Amino acid sequence: MTYDLVLKGGEVVFPGQGVEQATLAVRDGRIAAVLDASERPAARRVLDCRGKHVFPGLIDPHTHIGFGDKENDWDTETRTAALGGVTGLMSFWRGNELLQSTGTWRAEADKHAAVDFGFHFGITSHAHVAELKSAMATHGVLSIKVYLMYKGATGAAKGFTEVDDGLLYAALATGASIPGAVVGVHCENTEVIPFFREPLKSAGRDDLRAWDEQSPGFLETENVFRVAYFGEKAGCPVNIVHMSSAESLDLVRRMRHPNRPPIHVETCIHYLSLSHDEPIGAIGKVNPPLRSQADIDGLWEGVRDGAISTIGSDHVPRKKSTKGPSIWEATAGFPGIAQILPVMIEEGYFKREIALETLAAATSSNVAALYRLPRKGRIAPGYDADFAVVDLDGVTQVQASDYPSNSDYSPYEGKRLRGRVEATVLRGTVLVDNGQWVDEQAPSGRYLHRR
Missing domain, CATH: 3.20.20.140 (Metal-dependent hydrolases)
Structure with a gap:
């Protein structure tokens, strides 16, 4: 079985539950499986998350x-x-x-x-x-x-x-x-x-x-x-x-x-x-x-x-x-x-x-x-494949110029904060890799309609 995306061997942060090393498999924008870190599933793309923490987006x-x-x-x-x-x-x-x-x-x-x-x-x-x-x-x-x-x-x-x-x-x-x-x-x-x-x-x-x-x-x-x-x-x-x-x-x-x-x-x-x-x-x-x-x-x-x-x-x-x-x-x-x-x-x-x-x-x-957001907020099969891959040993040195925001300043300007976002994944699409925006990605956001 070939997946669209695999996040390999990261320390997965399960909200309200704990942290466990695991490999995450994604198909059609959703989490298809949470696997043992030792498994090596086939995938079109693999993000090596060993030594990193994988948070839900x-x-x-x-x-x-x-x-x-x-x-x-x-x-x-x-x-x-x-x-x-x-x-x-x-x-x-x-x-x-x-x-x-x-x-x-x-x-x-x-x-x-x-x-x-x-x-x-x-x-x-x-x-x-x-x-x-x-x-x-x-x-x-x-x-x-x-x-x-x-x-x-x-x-x-x-x-x-x-x-x-x-x-x-x-x-x-x-x-x-x-x-x-x-x-x-x-x-x-x-x-x-x-x-x-x-x-x-x-x-x-x-x-x-x-x-x-x-x-x-x-x-x-x-x-x-x-x-x-x-x-x-x-x-x-x-x-x-x-x-x-x-x-x-x-x-x-x-x-x-x-x-x-x-x-x-x-x-x-x-x-x-x-x-x-x-x-x-x-x-x-x-x-x-x-x-x-x-x-x-x-x-x-x-x-x-x-x-x-x-x-x-x-x-x-x-x-x-x-x-x-x-x-x-x-x-x-x-x-x-x-x-x-x-x-x-x-x-x-x-x-x-x-x-x-x-x-x-x-x-x-x-x-x-x-807020009753469907398929959001958890790392489990069936939920949207939304992730933030973080290097806890990395450093975020806040500079407003590093972001495309209309705002040209930050109240945190110059502060050194431990923890660096290495990758961001939205419904299986890698938006940010190695801390940088992936330019070829078209606008990919969807409206969160709630019932």
Whole structure:
């Protein structure tokens, strides 16, 4: 029997299970067999993975494609993702209406995406809630996001006038009526922020820590309680996206109960690796803000014990020129999709001795399970042949110029992270080999339609 592709003799990372040396055989884009490392099956192509670790391809649950160069982001950002071992991503889609506009945005991705992709719907109005069921059924989207940071004056400045607790509860009640739906929420009490912000600005503060002080962690935690409590009353699972505060995680631990709807938690790599003391100034501006080292350590414990189930990048591919002239005027967010795996390996595996299978679960199988992504996230027969081949002894020296992203900077610029992605395989197609994009490959991403 001849296979299309064989990954020979690697240390295979089975999410949530363990690491075992094995040979992986691929046919027709799927994993056909997990074989003993001693076997030598015939194949049209063989990747020698001896001495390397084979992870399931990463699935980034939190990206903002189109926030950089909208015409080209699907091309540049998905190629950047593949260089980091990411074979799938979920991106937020927001529009005046969802049912009609989503198809156009999907068509752009179909033409240009190098990795598989799916959507979350951004909810900012009651009109969005009214069309949710039909839009979700039509476009195969089971996840939404409510932006509590766009309440009141903050939202009005961006043209959002309906974001309030009533919209939140309406979204939760509708989500509860859709099997498999998950309502994600950006938790940040913007109504209290001016109390802290104005004295900081008056004092002439323009440092990264000031951005944390104007929106301290307890403002996230207060919103987490509101979301989880409303979710319980509405009977709807909730997902606290990009959690930044250890206090917020402690609250979730206390509120979880077997007889209540699940409270899922996602964090992002910057909340696990960058503090408000980083010497990067406005480059580090993000919402919610970067926090203290104590918050970083507390969130890592949540990754270790499973209280945090998914990890993403919150990738925003804007230019460095938008990050100023001061922290108050700078845009929020930064790129990071290509650094997920090196950060996990450096900060999680090497520095904190968190098992590789735990990290793989948070970046692959848990994402696939939460968002009901078919045939994704595991290394087992019948699943899509999506892999990231990693040299743990290799080094990723972060340079923005090494990636095709529209963004021309990185908050990790110059950092030396242990772990190097050697190869990326998407449904049996080698997209990246020896750390380099395989130029002859046409756009190969497919839409992740969910039911």
